[in-house]
């Protein structure tokens with residue numbers, strides 16, 4: 513968990529390698545649906561463009577379907593879901609049906625001005641998904657992906673006015689979930705500032721500490 517720009521995606525990619533489990537980014541799944549213009553993508557497009565949450569039922573069905581795939585049987589890392597209490601309750605039901613439960617919640621804490629700085633400088637490769645930042649993680653050739661040569665773009669929802677709305681939605685709807693998971697004894701909050709490596713180290717320590 514963590515606000516937009518906290519580094520969830522960057523860290524999740526590292527964590528999935530380390531743990532050998534799939535990384536389920538609901539934002540990525542939704543962006544794929546938009547690109548492919550599926551019925552879900554058509555519905556989600558406008559909502560995502562203004563920084564609001566896609567309706568709970570649609571998102572939870574997407575997650576339930578993905579969790580039923582065989583590669584999730586040995587565990588999985590959820591990134592960007594649940595994002596409100598209703599989704600958290602639905603996740604508990606989905607997992608109960610699979611004989612599983614949430615066993616760790618890692619939350620990254622980052623100051624609002626740092627989030628805005630990170631998001632406004634963020635560039636992504638639409639071909640392979642690699643992420644860059646104009647100042648802190650520039651590509652070798654400006655505007656070109658180091659990994660695949662794709663042309664880097666700014667996500668539509670990383671524009672300043674949409675970032676503000678995403679942060680508002682996070683504070684209003686998602687941050688109350690921290691309390692929910694704190695009460696369940698599952699939450700480990702950590703400082704999400706500093707280098708990618710130092711945050712990865714803290715996350716690793718957090719994984720050791722949370723024991724349900």
Ligand code: AMP
Nearest residue numbers: 538539560563564565566571592593595
């Ligand atoms: P992200 O890539 O996690 O920043 O998500 C990008 C956008 O996808 C969000 O601003 C929402 O519009 C939508 N989205 C991602 N995850 C969820 C979720 N769990 N519930 C509703 N909408 C979501």
